Amino acid sequence: MANWEGVSEFVAVAESSSFTLAAQKLSTSVAQVSRRVSALEERLAVKLLNRTTRKVTLTEAGMLYFQQCKHLVEGLEQAELAVTQMQTNPKGLVRVTAPVTYGEMHLAPLINQFLEQYPQVDVELMLTNQKLDLLESGVDLAIRLGRLEDSSLIARRLATRQSYVCASPAYLSRYGEPHTLSELSKHQCLVGTMDVWRFKDKHQSKSMRISGRLKCNSGFALRDAARRGLGLVQLPDYYIQQDLESGELIEVLPQYRDDKEGIWALFPSSVRLSPKVRLLVEFLAAGLSENSLSQR
Incomplete structure (x- = not known):
């Protein structure tokens, strides 16, 4: 910001009474500090520092400006420190x-x-x-x-996440296992928030509209219904992974499994x-x- 230009340099000079020490503190050159302070004085249309070959002192206006700016520069330094610390110690x-x-x-x-x-x-x-x-x-x-x-x-x-179509052994024993997508219309399908299941057929995405006796917006409720043999269900892995591993549910139509x-x-x-x-x-x-x- 233009209003900040030269302020840090001026405060550093005022605190040390030296352009050389101010330049060392700010890790810059004496010429750069002098240019910034002179530009600040020009912008404010007021002399802030009395310069001699032996020392640097504040004018009356410089003293007033220093008292106000010192707190601002300290606040800026604290803000930068807080942000830097947040990088390693977020809060x-x-x-x-x-x-x-x-x-x-x-x-x-x-x-x-x-x-x-x-x-x-x-x-x-x-x-x-x-x-x-x-x-x-x-x-x-x-x-x-x-x-x-x-x-x-x-x-x-x-x-x-990976979705699977599956059913209980009891359901498959009673109604048989579907082997093609067209056979889904002959089965009880447990319907979630949408009545469409997604598949991959010969490397192309395919959606199938399904229907059944139960429609519910809870994956856990649909999982329970599938385990009780009420129909086929399509659910993400985090609902049914353990059931597939234990055999309580069995995947069907694996050749049509949709992409992750x-x-x-x-x-x-x-x-x-x-x-x-x-x-x-x-x-x-x-x-x-x-x-x-x-x-x-």
């Missing part, structure tokens, strides 16, 4: 929003670990399946799952990412990656 509040179930299962435990490791950081975690406007709601970071809509937000992929989807960290493009938010994003990325590897 302050981070507001995060995430989907309810995924947030409870995977994010909350990691955020709790983060709070243990960084005691000067506070986190407000808002679990909701509504997509909040980050700027309007004052949110620093949003965690979103799956395919992203076009947005002005900056996205960082933290991890991936991203788990994303989103933040406003118009806001500079603060060290505390950046640190949390990196912490979540490392933690979710470890969780993903441990589930394989």
